[in-house]
């Protein structure tokens with residue numbers, strides 16, 4: 001292997017399918033089909049068909065079937081990208097899409113690749129239901145049996161209780177609490193009000209609707225299965241309407257503030273980003289939208305001490321990743337024209353902002369926060385969100401046309417956080 005080189009990584013563009021609420025229009029679509037649709041959209045737009053056009057494809061899914069094996073490679077084989085394109089899977093819960101971008105970018109930085117497509121897909125509609133563990137052991141024993149009698153003997157141990165499937169839960173294995181329940185504890189610790197959450201949610205819908213209306217998402221969103229806009233989007237969303245919804249997650253009956261309107265819905269979808277060296281972009285005549293200039297990740301010990309962590313809750317790792325990233329980059333929050341915080345829950349965005357403020361990083365101007373809407377309006381197919389945000393932010397910077405900077409902050413299950421900075425000169 002050649003010794004490291006350091007090069008800039010350009011974000012050339014992105015493509016995603018419209019996101020759909022789970023058990024809706026994409027109920028019969030697999031991760032692979034959705035990822036292929038997004039990939040083909042990118043291939044068509046940036047003329048990536050010929051062998052070698054893309055050095056590598058990096059993608060992942062949080063809810064992945066064992067049959068998908070290497071989902072990224074299977075996607076390449078079913079797409080218009082050359083079958084000679086290497087591909088691999090990556091998974092870091094809701095940080096997957098951004099982590100795929102970072103993994104792909106690092107090889108470009110080091111001069112090992114020239115271009116990459118990175119992102120992810122997820123479907124809660126087609127979640128990988130597992131076979132009950134006891135039944136799985138019986139089936140494995142039957143498969144190992146050398147005689148028909150042995151197989152029958154093994155299978156005779158099957159009881160009705162063994163037929164109960166192993167259903168993936170949207171919960172932390174170590175606490176048994178759902179993401180929403182964890183976020184509710186953090187919201188309470190930071191004193192996040194229902195009104196502030198509903199305001200953030202309404203703004204997300206209004207801004208996404210405006211972004212569609214002014215054509216900002218043209219090219220970034222490729223139609224799929226009858227949808228050309230995110231199905232979750234409610235253009236008429238308002239604080240008054242959101243205030244009428246019943247709470248769904250809360251710590252106690254006295255102060256439940258989280259509703260279906262200020263939480264992301266379970267969502268199906270796929271999103272990808274095209275990255276390249278400056279040389280690749282120049283040779284192919286593509287003007288980079290922006291450059292990736294820093295990335296960071298962090299984790300919180302959400303089970304140490306207090307079981308769910310209080311102010312340091314499950315989704316608070318960006319409160320550590322962002323200060324670290326800013327310090328290394330020699331920047332402050334005021335240096336950013338755009339701030340993109342993944343809206344897992346409105347309360348979690350507000351708690352992250354409060355944590356940054358408490359640490360002395362300053363206050364984020366709301367006119368710079370999630371200006372084209374975010375996950376509360378688009379929905380959140382776990383592994384797709386990072387690539388959606390990278391492509392959105394890069395286009396926002398390019399659209400502005402002047403030198404600028406954008407910050408990305410994504411919280412993830414497992415107490416993880418993945419963050420990045422995009423710049424345009």
Ligand SMILES: CC(=O)SCCNC(=O)CCNC(=O)[C@H](O)C(C)(C)COP(=O)(O)OP(=O)(O)OC[C@H]1O[C@@H](n2cnc3c(N)ncnc32)[C@H](O)[C@@H]1OP(=O)(O)O
Pocket residue numbers: 094170179180234237238241242245248259260261262263264265266315343344345380411412413
């Ligand atoms: C790191 C991370 O990202 S962690 C985050 C991971 N993601 C999650 O954990 C997903 C969390 N979300 C969920 O589990 C579910 O979406 C829930 C529990 C919040 C809600 O589920 P459901 O109750 O099925 O939601 P549903 O879509 O039916 O909405 C409930 C009601 O609110 C209404 N509603 C939802 N959003 C809005 C809105 N923006 N404006 C107005 N009304 C709304 C719906 O119309 C529905 O009304 P109805 O009962 O009259 O039909």
